[in-house]
Amino acid sequence: MNAPATTELPVVVIGAGPAGLAAAAHLIDQDIEPLVLEAGSTAGAAVREWSHVRLFSTWNEVVDPAAEKLLAPTGWTRPDPATYPSGGDWVDRYLQPLAGVLGDRVRTRARVTGVSRAGRDRIVDADREQQPFVVHVAHADGREERVFARAVIDASGTWATPSPAGGSGLPALGEKGAADRITYRVPDLKDPAVRARYAGKRTAVIGSGASAFTALAYIAALGKSDDGAGTKSVWILRRGISGSTFGGGEADQLPARGALGLVAKAAVDEGRADAVTGFRTEVIERDPEGRLVLVGEDGRRLDAVDEVIVLTGFRPDLSFLGELRLGLDERLQAPVELAPLIDPNQHSCGTVYPHGHRELSHPEQGVYLVGMKSYGRAPTFLAMTGYEQVRSVAAAIAGDLAFADRVELTLPETGVCGGAGLFDTPDAAQADGGCCAPAPQPVQLGSPAAVGVAAEQARAGGCCGS
Template sequence: MTLLDLSPRPAVDDQLVTLPVVVIGAGPVGLAAAAHLLDRGIDVVVLEAGERIASSIRLWGHTRLFSSWQHLIDPAARRLLEDAGWTPPGDLDRMPTGQELVDEYLEPLAALDPLASRIRLGTRATAVGKDGIDRTRTDGRHRVPFLVQIQDAGGESAQLRARAVIDASGTYETPNPLAASGLELRGGSSVADRVVHALPDVAGADRHLFAGRHTTVVGAGHSAANTLLALADLADQEPGTRITWMLRTPSATRVTASEADELPGRARLGARTDELVASGRIELIDSFRIARAEPTDGGIRLIGTRDGEPAEHETNLVVNATGFRPDLGMLREIRLELDEVVEAPRRLAPLIDPNVHSCGTVPPHGFAELQHPERGFFIVGMKSYGRAPTFLLATGYEQVRSIAAWLAGDLASASAVQLTLPATGVCSTDAAGSGSCC
């Protein structure tokens, strides 16, 4: 195992010092990383695959976050905004929706000079490596610039050279498969039009998909619970709307109401879900392990086992709320050190193990826990948690603050990680079940 490196940043020669840090992803953590780097006098380029910043958040923008405004605004970003005359939201104890987070905070931040000129929209990072050498070469590796392969919306490719790379690309675009094995669902291509991504807009843009139909939500976490509650509201308005909640596990411990949860929105979410199941308005099928699927005249048939016995379930639509996983394909030429279970950085993994920790009990961590053998490369934000659930934005903000300090050579600040999070309730032992955040 690589030894923990507590030294200041690697020596930056004349070649590297002229290059920017490349940040992948213009979501909350990626923009916060840019703010901290600029605050340290380090140039940066932010790559955003979407045509607008925070493109993933916009997909679930109708959903209300668990954290209040006071935990959602990065300190360095706030300083930049307030210097430009921005006024923070009036009620910092209020929990905004994802779209409100974008409209009231992220869009104003991204529009600021000097950030606006450094954000490249419609630009996807497709691979990260080292300039002129592959991952097998060791000699002098830390003195060689990073090379980031990019592709624009028109399919044109190019390359960017960088002194360091911070991957804040998130995991929302890479959901876990429905199959209990973790492999791609057998028959999945034949039912792709009947499977919906987590957190659909049930009350708005996607209402027509669910009204008067039978929907089965698969997943044991808060993303599933949010959708179940929205479907229950729709069923009150649209006759014939049926709801089934399918779990791989015997119970949904992650959304069980808990008085110890200091995130009140999440506590209420669990309590309301429990009530709907108890009243029979949501049918609960537990211990169902999906193996394959096939289309039916009216929808989809899920085939697998329940309590070890063959089982089938028919429905019109399936919402895949089984959590998310990091896309590691673009990092094949980077020397990574990842935990073999949750695919998080190896030193971070024990601190976020869902068998032990909820998001509020994760200890503060920064550059030291996020290092890889490839010096100057970091995975941050939701993606840094790999397959572990319940990431909070405040955690990501402290991650990038520490990394920016380390890149600037300020070891004292980089090592002085501090983070105060609300205490949370129970945490499920099913690491693939939720993917809730914020």
């Protein structure tokens, strides 16, 4: 079977999440036909899995302009722009309606298993750029299909590939065998079965980002409830505690994100969470009662816990892109031009230098990783970043480089701009104050004022984000 002419082909978008659906909307705006392939049973399937978690971005920041343009003729109206949606709200009130407008352009239960150039593996140079992309798809009913494309936008995210508990980036010894007591997601404590799993129990929370803050806040709230007596968490950090540990607080331009860190701090201050610092998990053992004992690489053994919540970030699944010539940073697994702008070894600021198709391009012309997947292993991705990425990429595919290069992106400050880095030992940038503020100083846990601020901000703006 000969491949059709490239100009007649659609652009294949992998993933029907926020970035993927926005990419489809921007392609349509450029008079290019998209085909969105989604492994899940519905659009927004990954977001649906954290439907109970409230975003720290408002509706005003999570609706793409091109998508809204498609939705407007249907009578859709944007929810109150100043309010904070949950993941479930985002799916029900935005992503699903958008997928409905896109119609047959979105195919669900269609998992991409490979992408290459038609008739060319990654070794072959001859006429490579003249060949269309070929995308192999496995359908839920067992069918296999190949789809030809003029370009490929991978917006599949990183949700399906969470990082392990092990401090080396590999699973800790015993981690897989303890899977019945470990979760890699923020638990939904409104679900009675899930609530019973953690109520009255001692739970280890491993991680230092917004998801860990959310889990700590949830467990602390459970401990205050009538059915949660005895509930406690052990917060395990690979670094020490400094002024940047709890996020930007009142300096954060996303108030709910700042409040989230302060609520986590309040959990520690109130004694509902014990902080263990500088601990990198090496082994997970079971005690005679079946509880889990975490052993650090330095030999420290923690008291047994009933459950472990691992929130150490995510990583991209690159397995189905093996026949493409990608240019990825060796550390972050992000595009090489983008990586220096988001490297957490150097930056912890909330702003990202404006970027678009040029920073997202690869040696294989016509393929782009966008959305959370473009950040590789780097944290703190915002929806508005992905929307601006796909606007630029769609314009570049259409050949409108002037529009593609006119990238305008201003992200809210986190209030944490001290170059916090990934490890305890400060690097030169941290010693000098990092990117835009004095180096973080140690904080005293137990400030009543901080607890009060956290509680007030939580009531005003919602404490739980993702």
